Amino acid sequence: MSHLDNIPSTPGKYKPDKAFRFNSSAASSSLSKLTLYSTLFLSVLLFFLLLLSSPSSPPSPRRHLSSGSHHTSLSLSHKLIRKSARPRSTTGHTVLVTGAAGFVGTHVSLALKRRGDGVLGLDNFNHYYDPTLKRARQKILEKAGVFIVEGDINDKGLLQQLFDAVLFTHVMHLAAQAGVRYAMQNPGSYVHSNIAGFVNLLEVSKSANPQPAIIWASSSSVYGLNSKVLFSEKDRTDQPASLYAATKKAGEEIAHTYNHIYGLSITGLRFFTVYGPWGRPDMAYFFFTKDIMKGKTITVYESPDKGSVARDFTYIDDIVKGCLGALDTAKKSTGSGGKKRGPAQLRIFNLGNTSPVPVSTLVSILEKILKVKAKKKVMPLPRNGDVEFTHANITLAMTELGYKPATDLEAGLKKFVRWYFSFYSGSKKKSS
Numbered sequence: 001m002s003h004l005d006n007i008p009s010t011p012g013k014y015k016p017d018k019a020f021r022f023n024s025s026a027a028s029s030s031l032s033k034l035t036l037y038s039t040l041f042l043s044v045l046l047f048f049l050l051l052l053s054s055p056s057s058p059p060s061p062r063r064h065l066s067s068g069s070h071h072t073s074l075s076l077s078h079k080l081i082r083k084s085a086r087p088r089s090t091t092g093h094t095v096l097v098t099g100a101a102g103f104v105g106t107h108v109s110l111a112l113k114r115r116g117d118g119v120l121g122l123d124n125f126n127h128y129y130d131p132t133l134k135r136a137r138q139k140i141l142e143k144a145g146v147f148i149v150e151g152d153i154n155d156k157g158l159l160q161q162l163f164d165a166v167l168f169t170h171v172m173h174l175a176a177q178a179g180v181r182y183a184m185q186n187p188g189s190y191v192h193s194n195i196a197g198f199v200n201l202l203e204v205s206k207s208a209n210p211q212p213a214i215i216w217a218s219s220s221s222v223y224g225l226n227s228k229v230l231f232s233e234k235d236r237t238d239q240p241a242s243l244y245a246a247t248k249k250a251g252e253e254i255a256h257t258y259n260h261i262y263g264l265s266i267t268g269l270r271f272f273t274v275y276g277p278w279g280r281p282d283m284a285y286f287f288f289t290k291d292i293m294k295g296k297t298i299t300v301y302e303s304p305d306k307g308s309v310a311r312d313f314t315y316i317d318d319i320v321k322g323c324l325g326a327l328d329t330a331k332k333s334t335g336s337g338g339k340k341r342g343p344a345q346l347r348i349f350n351l352g353n354t355s356p357v358p359v360s361t362l363v364s365i366l367e368k369i370l371k372v373k374a375k376k377k378v379m380p381l382p383r384n385g386d387v388e389f390t391h392a393n394i395t396l397a398m399t400e401l402g403y404k405p406a407t408d409l410e411a412g413l414k415k416f417v418r419w420y421f422s423f424y425s426g427s428k429k430k431s432s
């Protein structure tokens with residue numbers, strides 16, 4: 001019987017054999033041998049236990065930052081956050097982009113990063129539309145050096161941690177519940193993101209020291225039932241036709257309050273039906289393309305008097321230029337730590353294309369580019385929040401932001417369709 005056979009698996013419960021107690025010399029030599037073997041065995045055991053518990057690859061950074069996070073992953077995330085938010089030069093801005101994995105958010109984040117600004121993204125990757133598209137956008141941003149923290153603008157603790165880690169000069173707030181018609185299905189999500197989330201972000205921003213300047217996405221839909229064309233920033237916006245529009249209008253009023261009480265510099269941008277590569281699959285141009293290619297019938301709305309429904313479709317690159325122009329001309333907030341120290345800038349701009357196109361023409365252009373005849377069902381505009389017509393007056397944005405849209409609908413749709421085919425044929429290849 002070897003000594004090793006006497007060593008139990010639970011060392012604390014080891015009882016020496018009676019034979020050792022009566023033969024003292026044998027006992028002492030056996031005891032020292034036993035101690036030696038025990039030590040050896042325990043060392044080997046410990047070595048294997050350590051080997052099993054240690055990860056085979058370094059820990060991947062957690063996308064969530066929370067007070068309960070493991071120390072290592074937290075400091076790893078903090079490192080990524082600081083690196084992503086660091087501008088290339090001392091003149092660069094440090095920008096928090098909310099909704100960074102969204103359509104406009106991705107394009108704006110890339111443009112800021114490419115020109116040397118520091119950019120930190122925040123996105124909750126919700127399932128309003130296919131999250132794999134958002135993940136694909138995230139990959140592109142990661143390659144460009146933009147890190148996205150996965151979290152919600154309603155999470156005050158998380159926002160506070162981000163503001164504690166980084167002194168943001170600007171917040172580009174593009175996170176929102178978008179879509180006009182979906183508001184009838186899920187009204188709560190609009191209140192949650194566009195009102196509660198916005199207030200939460202402004203609360204944290206107003207308490208920061210120094211306060212960042214805020215640039216945020218409002219919407220052409222605030223013009224609602226306004227029938228005066230062109231739509232000018234001075235026109236009435238108190239007749240929203242959808243809950244979506246009402247929450248964006250509420251955002252504009254909330255912005256006024258935070259500017260007035262706390263001295264936050266705030267610029268709202270009224271986007272007019274933005275389209276282009278990496279766009280949103282819930283928008284008509286996107287799902288028309290998909291359905292036309294599948295041979296599915298599309299529904300084209302017309303106004304009740306059989307007139308055309310039209311939109312001032314605006315290409316994404318033009319919108320990005322408008323966003324950067326707004327950021328570059330934003331003045332500093334005047335408050336700090338929740339206290340106003342003087343009047344601050346409060347602005348609102350239309351970012352449109354000034355060239356409305358009927359939805360029926362949008363379909364004809366797509367047919368031409370896709371070389372497929374669409375199966376169409378024309379029906380009167382249902383009362384679902386849609387308005388008949390949008391047309392932006394962009395004089396103010398041209399003068400103050402240097403905004404100058406340069407892409408017409410046909411040129412922009414060609415770029416979209418090219419992207420659409422390369423993206424979806426790529427995804428198919430990967431999954432097969």
Ligand SMILES: O=C(O)[C@H]1O[C@H](OP(=O)(O)OP(=O)(O)OC[C@H]2O[C@@H](n3ccc(=O)[nH]c3=O)[C@H](O)[C@@H]2O)[C@H](O)[C@@H](O)[C@@H]1O
Nearest residue numbers: 178179219220221271272273283284299300301309359386
């Ligand atoms: O300008 C804006 O502020 C808004 O632009 C778009 O809203 P919308 O203009 O309604 O864009 P789509 O949903 O793509 O609709 C475009 C046009 O197609 C029409 N349409 C839509 C769906 C359909 O099945 N058939 C159809 O003819 C709509 O009535 C509308 O005239 C975005 O979806 C909103 O998030 C954004 O805020």
